Amino acid sequence: MFAPIAIFKLRSLLVAVATAGLVVGIVAWLAGKEGWSTWAWIAGTVPVLAALIAEIITSLRRGDVGLDIVAALSMSAALAFGEPLAGNVVALMYAGGQFLESYAEGRARREMTALLGRVAHTAMRYAARGLEEVPIEALAAGDRILVRHGEVIPVDGDLSSDGALVDESAMTGEGVPVEKRAGEEVPSGATNVGNAFDLTVARPAAESTYANIVRLVRQAQESKAPSVRIADRFAIWFLLLTLVIAGAAWWISGDRVRALAVLVVATPCPLILALPVAIISGMSRAAKSGVLVKSGGALEMLAKIRTAILDKTGTLTFGQATISDIKTSGKWNADEVLRLAASLDQASNHVVAEALIAAAQQRGLKLSLPTEVSEDAGAGIVGAVDGRRVVVGGSRFVRARSQKGDPYALREGVPEGTAVVAVSIDGEVAGLIVLADQVRPDAASLLDAFRRAGIDRLVLASGDRKEVVAAVARQLQIDDAFGELSPEDKVEIVRRECSRAPTMMLGDGVNDAPALASADVGVAMGARGSAASSETADVVLLVDLLQNLTKALDVAHRTRRIALESVFVGLGLSIVAMIVAAFGYLPPVAGALVQEAIDVAVILNALRALK
Template sequence: MLAGLLLQIVTALRRGDVGLDIVAALSMSAALGFGEPLAGNVVALMYAGGQLLETFAAGRARQEMTALLGRVAHTAMRYAGSSLEEVPIDSILPGDRLLIRHGEVLPVDGTIAGSRAELDMSALTGESIPVHLLPGAEALSGATLTGDPVDLLVTRPAAESTYAGIVRLVEAAQSSKAPMARLADRYAMGFLVLTVLLAGAAWILSQDPLRALAVLVVATPCPLILAVPVAIISGLSRTARMGVLVKHGGMLEALARVDTAILDKTGTLTAGLPAVTAIRAVPGVTEDDVLYRAASLDQASGHSVAAALIQAASARAVILSTPSATVEQAGEGLHGQVDGRLTAVGGLDYVTTQLTAGSFATLAEGLPIAAMTVAVAIEGRPWGLILLQDAIRPDAVASLAALRAAGIRRIVLASGDRADIAQAIGTELGVDTSLGDLKPADKLALLTLEKSATGLVMMVGDGVNDAPALAAADIGVAMGARGAAASSEAAGVVLLVDALAPLAKAIVIAKRTRTIALQSVFVGLGLSLAAMLAAALGYLPPVQGALLQEAIDVAVILNALRALR
């Protein structure tokens, strides 16, 4: 035992790590040197028992994170013509159609086809209530089908799916350095020096080497090397259960002390995808007919606006027809035949060039500032306007209120969108400051400014353009469910679900975890120091001191596990 411990200490010293294992080695060596083998054996047993307790507690704390890894699907049922074949998920490609059976975990991201799906999203969100998705809705890998079998149209290969990304992040978090090692390191050297000085003083003043041995024994192992890792792993596990992956203990500690949040707009406070909010039709034409013409033609386009129109038509149960002779001008619009009639769909400027009579002037009066407008013309005449907006997330207002309740004193909206749009959304959400027209370099400058004016700054974003700011922030938070891979890699915290609400819960958990960790350390150290003084004065023999310290260690570990609740 002692030889292995000495080898471990030498290896750590070569890395520049000075740990409290030195105290354990000193106490065992002193016990052998002073002819007290029983005390040495008790210390060795106590030290091994402490490590076993820590391993058990850490394993208990990691259960939620480990459960994520155990849900990875390896095969799926894929349609091959009129039959089904079981294939490895690595062979699944976008466009494939899969059969998902009752109780199965979705292996890849896709859209629901055929019928409504009932999904258990608890592995991703922590929410136990099943979610019902209509045909055409996006379904994320990692969810479990709790209803009848459904078909899934694959949108991403398995390696790029939401759940695969989560698994990679969890594996990276589990293999990272021991959580909150910085906190233990902060006090370890001081405790080591104090232990050696107190043991030396007891020996010199009493001329009894057993008093020095008793001091060393009582100091082994130590709440610093037991309670802190257990508490922080518990906190990491608890946040993972809430749908928030904190990559390491240092980030959890920072999350507990953050007081300023900078939030990107698109994809963070808003849905990140355009949605139809209103339809204006010329007299004699219905809203559904305008949508029918636009969505039918847009089936030939891969633009995100086209997808929004098609989804809106599906929600209204509008049956579309197949377009023909389509010609698309990228980023502008397209025209072609729908039911034998020339149809044009796109931006106002593009569709206006397709008109041979009339204009959109009357329909376009009083358009909202933040609205995106899609014009529709039939046979060279205005037919209608479809208004789309990147809608504010339904939970955005409540999520920001929860962030303030969790201790965030200042909230800044930072967007690359137009300044007037950012200002309008910021006013509606009640943030402290709203800034628009920001490039990635501008967001970095904003971070620097906020850091100098306040305390720790948290940046929340989801796009590739947010990655530099996420990396530079004290706490970078990525919207991992839909966000770009670059942002998830750069961030220290990843939201595993496409929602902002779990972030406030994670901050509360981080604060509670840090409090429990510090409480365990200071109470444990206080008890240890009291026992060390008693040992130095001769009131606590080595063997009894070792047993007392073991009781203290068990108490602080049990206290640290409270972070799981």
């Protein structure tokens, strides 16, 4: 497969050859050298025809029958029928159309190419002797680097300075700079638009957000050329219609030049030129909105989606348990219950322990070192903190180890679908810590936007507990919900929904990868999420902003509408011109100029998908 730059250079050369042949031939004809003019026009046609035939053979080997055959027939017929000037004009018009397509594609790819051009190659790292400039590949987690004003942040890291102002528009599409505070994570690929700041490297460059984005963009650019599924549905019929009109014109009139004129008018065709430009324009526009669409086929299918299957954790929720309430009994206050529980949980690696510790630290509570720790994995933990005997765990676990109070008596008013951690201090039940994986604040607006975009069925599919999934579904008014699903169960649900209507699956974890692959369109949340899901998905949200997906849906609908406009208007004008040529009112050379005007019009229309 030729790279886009190589194709652009080849098409530029073919335009130059066809132009030179036409100009030299006209000069020779004006000078009375008709023999020379004939050979000049033939020389301007043959290279374009040879390149076209090679392209047709390659396409036929892939099983693709395209409208390039019409262009080859018109040039071949012009040479065979002794109309070299018409053949040269067609060659120039065709090569010029292909050149214009390459130019338009280059403009349309601008946003995706811009992503690749922003990669940082070096960083200023603090060392024993001061700052040193090192390749980003040499950075390791824990290194401290200086990010100067105007520099692209090379790796993901935590802000070590008091504050920073960064521009994340390359990934989010949002042009307003974002203020970061000390300790907050700063993503690679963003630009420092404020004062210089220090950053502590969170992960190696190869694992950073932006490195993954670049890899996914390259994968999209190296994949098959933009889908022409729309063109495939029309190409064979337009080819047959062209041959029928050309054959009828020759048979009825007995004038083979009329058949040639019909072939010339049909070449080049809006299906060949406008569709790739419209599709690439849409892909580029989506990339500017922070959504990477890997292929034209995915963009086209995105416009047809009627069912959306959503994972819960990390998609509609943040995927992290946070404290929503602390219920206490007797003399204990909420902060002290949390401090003692979090202090003891420092000895546990349970995911809930991480949530308690993080919440205590955010509240500025001073944690103590636990001693005499004993943990029953998955049930609870017992130990001593500041001379007190503390028990943390499930309600049944804590009640069995307490002499006073009952954790279940404190559960009144706890919302369904939330998790609770019971805490006992010195044999007395002190309180309940209520945890919930909070629904994203933009989740409800996202689902409303889905419905406005024509999605009439929403399904929640999650591996989480059924009651938790059901609670989220009720909160967001989702049509159907399934919980406690294995990856195989998710695949089965996706396949069942796909059999009913075009279906999109939105997920972010490794366990979502099989379901994403099974859906008509798989959408992965965040380029730094599971590598398996982002590799498998057809669409990747470059940052975890759900509203960007609604922008991509709008882009897909608009791109498909513009592509169909280009097809129907372009083909309609071409068919009218073919009929005029069949009646002898449009000679071959004039027909080529008319068709070129049609092609330019539909390409300019296709570029509207960029806006």
